[in-house]
Amino acid sequence: MRFPRRPAAHAAALLLAVASVPVGAATDNATARHLVSMGQQWASAWNAGQIDQAAALYAQDAVFLGADGARVTGQAAIRDLFARTLAVNKPHIALRSLAAERSGNLAYDSGDYRETIVSGGTSRDLQGNYLIVFRKRGERWLIVQQVWTEALAPASPLPGK
Secondary structure, three states, rough: OOOOOOOOOOOOOOOOOOOOOOOOOOOOOHHHHHHHHHHHHHHHEEEEEEEEHHHOOOOEEEEEEEOOEEEEEHHHHHHHHHEEEEEEEEEEEEEEEEEEEEEEEEEEEEEEEEEEEEOOOOEEEEEEEEEEEEEEEOEEEEEEEEEEEOOOOOOOOOOOO
């Protein structure tokens, strides 16, 4: 995810059609589907600019690690980051979950994403990977850690190769 200090904002922004989710022995299919749907809820809120809905998916002490290396701690700080980012960018992100697993009250969803960001009349296409770690508090799963990477374009072949 890029932030306002860069020209384009890039989310921890979560392919609309979710691929099948491989699940480990400790994960039931219903939990895996729920975790993947939470990522899709996040992506929908992000795409619609619904900052409060996106922020509500995080635990109070959540940590967001952006593709630029920034660490943002706490639900309120994450919400503020999203507000600053969405103030200057119009994103559309699509997530594709590749794995979801649960062990006790911790779980994760990991996959890749594609995102188009429009900022200042220019459009930029991005792709990368994400990891969302959830903790179950009572009956509710909340995001406690979220990590984004940005895939770099493949290197050009060396001359003569």
